[in-house]
Amino acid sequence: MYADSSWLIENARLIDPSSGMDRIGRLLVMNGRFAGMDTPDGDVPEHIQRIDAAGCIVAPGLIDLATEFGEPGREEDETIVTGTTAALAGGYTAIALSSNSEPPIDTAASVEFIRQKGARADNCKVYALGCVSKGQLGESLAEIGSLVEAGAVALSDGPRPIENTALLRRALEYCGMFDRVVFDHPEIASLSRGGVMHEGLEQLKLGLSPIPAEAEDLATSRDLRLIEATGGRLHLTSISTSGSVELCRRAKARGIQFTSGIFIANVHMCDTMMRSFDANCKVNPPLRSQDHIDACVEGLRDGTIDIISSGHRPSSLEKKMLEIDAAPFGMIALETAMAQVVTYLIRPGILTWCEALEKMSLNPAKLLGKSGGTLEIGKAADFFIIDPERRWLVDATALQSKSYNTPLNGSELFGLVLSTFVAGRRRWTAKV
Amino acid sequence: MSHESGLAVTTPQAILSTLRIPDTWNHKHLLGLEHLTASEINLILDYAEVLHGATSNGRSKLDLLKGRTVANLFFENSTRTKNSFSLAAKRLGADTVEFSSSGSSVAKGETFIDTAKTIEAMLVDAVVVRHSSPGTPHMLSNHLDCSVINAGDGPHEHPTQGLLDILTIRQHRGSLSGLTVALVGDIAHSRTARSNIWGLLKLGAKVIVCGPATLVSKHWEKLGVEVSYSLDKILPRCDVLNLLRIQFERQAIRPFPSVHEYTLLYAMNQERIGRSKPEILIMAPGPINRGVELTPEVADGPHSVILEQVTNGIAIRMATLWLLLGRKA
Structure with missing residues (x-):
């Protein structure tokens, strides 16, 4: 028996989106696997490590589908070691790492690199996403078969939209052979090029270049039509407009099979935040106006949006110190995403804990065809403990991420992750 | 130094x-x-x-x-x-x-x-x-x-530009209240337009933004600004025209077909002066494109206060x- 991967967690609120369970109980973990629910004292090994989790929630580890680190090539933003530590601190037990590095992950060797670096970091699980197109250039297909063979869990051109419609069609057809999902960030770049923020009254006042909502709507519409035509598997990584939500809602009603995701920033951060000209608010999809946020929240509530992703995109301080036009897109979010969901979706009663965990854990696991999203007996014990009522102040410099680019710095959030366990091993303990 | x-x-x-x-x-x-x-x-x-x-x-x-x-x-x-x-x-x-x-x-x-x-x-x-x-x-x-x-x-x-424009109007009209001021041209790319809009609205002027639809957003209406695409329609109502420079350097795709067409629709010329209020003030933040936003006759004519703006x-x-x-x- 591995002493460091066996636990008895007592008095916890156990929430399992795979079964709908939400009740107080005790959870037995043996040798890295969930071993028992409410196990009688007589069946619990005598010297097992016990955790009293009264007042806390125990839930399946979060799984992120939109994490970018930068390594290889942009280690100044985030390394796989710092990024996976940040993931653990946020309750994530697995991340699918964006192919958007330098060079992008478009060869079997680079997939191997990510997997080995992830294993060596020995934090959360690291799955590699391979590029859809060679060099992420959007011109020709990457060697998708080789990428899958090397372990790529899905195909994605990272934050870059697959602009070429013919290429996307080919990708959907081709990836179907390997039963892999194609990720697309829906954006018609010819409508948004040079844009800095959501087009609208705020943008007009600030004089920043616009990213119109229809740049996303048109891409979503196109993508949905191509799924229907090809029967391919597609994940819309990051919808953020009322138009996209409505298109997805109608497509689901018609029985089209796909998943839609949203970045946590687009759930509650409004374009009015750009008034500060803080480059940390410059993200893609851009922070939208309140009507779009409301539509997205409704999409989360009624199940139109399946997955909540962090959209974690670190940028070193010197890059975000540039003029807002020149600063790169992105904010870090792995360490705050769960608390943002607690603060802005669960506490206001928009989602239940079970629904939130479905979107942050179970659905991503299903999409990738990986274990997770469950507390089921016999499954790998990937889980975390969170104090849902605990308020904490975001201090960007105290986060595990190597970068500080979050506009939440100084904000108060509810829900502090206390511990994160990967295959039963406690890999994160918060200093409280 | x-x-x-x-x-x-x-x-x-x-x-x-x-x-x-x-x-x-x-x-x-x-x-x-x-x-x-x-x-x-x-x-x-x-x-x-x-x-x-x-x-x-x-x-x-x-x-x-x-x-x-x-x-x-x-x-x-x-x-x-x-x-x-x-x-x-x-x-x-x-x-x-x-x-x-x-x-x-x-x-x-x-x-x-x-x-x-x-x-x-x-x-x-x-x-x-x-x-x-x-x-x-x-x-x-x-x-x-x-x-x-x-x-x-x-x-x-461009706050000091907005202020100097407003000062120039005030010197001629005493008060901004109740005046109709049209900003004409490239509103989308103009900092002068934005500073003017804020200042003029606060001092009680009526503001019209006028230009090609590709450069004049409908969203301005939400601030109480009138949006117009026809200079000829608004001309008889205007007390002041502020002719903004077309900022060719800021535009990826040209927002209108040609300079020729722009001048046809929006350039201030003698003929349009004839259809304006007799005491109309013609302003331009400069540098002016003579022949584009306004003709030399208007720039140098009796209604022009362009050089007073500079002072x-x-x-x-x-x-x-x-x-x-x-x-x-």
Whole structure:
């Protein structure tokens, strides 16, 4: 028996989106696997490590589908070691790492690199996403078969939209052979090029270049039509407009099979935040106006949006110190995403804990065809403990991420992750 | 750095008492007109008039800001605004330091904040900044201890231009209240338009934005601004036309088919003057494209106040510098 991967967690609120369970109980973990629910004292090994989790929630580890680190090539933003530590601190037990590095992950060797670096970091699980197109250039297909063979869990051109419609069609057809999902960030770049923020009254006042909502709507519409035509598997990584939500809602009603995701920033951060000209608010999809946020929240509530992703995109301080036009897109979010969901979706009663965990854990696991999203007996014990009522102040410099680019710095959030366990091993303990 | 210390200049006590900075004025920076109140705008206009008079209509100097240094930090080409700020500083007895650089900081390898901090370390009291990216003066105000004056940040704001336009109108009409002012042309890319809109609305003018639909957003209506695509339709109602320059350099896809078509629809010419109110004021922030926004006859004609705007620019900038730096002096 591995002493460091066996636990008895007592008095916890156990929430399992795979079964709908939400009740107080005790959870037995043996040798890295969930071993028992409410196990009688007589069946619990005598010297097992016990955790009293009264007042806390125990839930399946979060799984992120939109994490970018930068390594290889942009280690100044985030390394796989710092990024996976940040993931653990946020309750994530697995991340699918964006192919958007330098060079992008478009060869079997680079997939191997990510997997080995992830294993060596020995934090959360690291799955590699391979590029859809060679060099992420959007011109020709990457060697998708080789990428899958090397372990790529899905195909994605990272934050870059697959602009070429013919290429996307080919990708959907081709990836179907390997039963892999194609990720697309829906954006018609010819409508948004040079844009800095959501087009609208705020943008007009600030004089920043616009990213119109229809740049996303048109891409979503196109993508949905191509799924229907090809029967391919597609994940819309990051919808953020009322138009996209409505298109997805109608497509689901018609029985089209796909998943839609949203970045946590687009759930509650409004374009009015750009008034500060803080480059940390410059993200893609851009922070939208309140009507779009409301539509997205409704999409989360009624199940139109399946997955909540962090959209974690670190940028070193010197890059975000540039003029807002020149600063790169992105904010870090792995360490705050769960608390943002607690603060802005669960506490206001928009989602239940079970629904939130479905979107942050179970659905991503299903999409990738990986274990997770469950507390089921016999499954790998990937889980975390969170104090849902605990308020904490975001201090960007105290986060595990190597970068500080979050506009939440100084904000108060509810829900502090206390511990994160990967295959039963406690890999994160918060200093409280 | 220029310092004309040879001149013995003093400020009469009477002027000093007129220029007392009220306790209600608590701005360290001038970043835009959006967040100023009507009375704060009027204060700047009033002091501009006093300072203009006190410098014998701009022909003599005062020592109000003696020993203080104003840095011009221009990351975008400019001659008139930069010279106007320099002259304004010198007429108040301040020293000036000039820094020009074109292109973004990425190209240079030094962030513009570092550049600004370097200039500030030369112990300047105010930085006048122009930059192609909106928000750069706001960023500087967060990073520097000295005062920051926005001399134009991309298409966002150009507060002293807005103020000098409004001062020019006030001089001719006494009050802004009830006047109809049309901003014509490239509203989308114009910082002058934005500063004018804020200032004019606060002082009670009716504002029309007019130009091709590709350059005039419908969203302006949400601020109580009238949107029009036809100069000919609004012309008979206008008391003032402010003809904004078409900023060819800021546009990826041309927002109208040709200059020829633009002039047909929006250029102010003698024929259109004939259909305007007899006392109409023709303004342009400059540099003007003669033959595009207006014909030479109109630019040089009796309704044009374009050169008065330039003179008023120095007065407005003197008032701005005094209000931001005067309390410490």
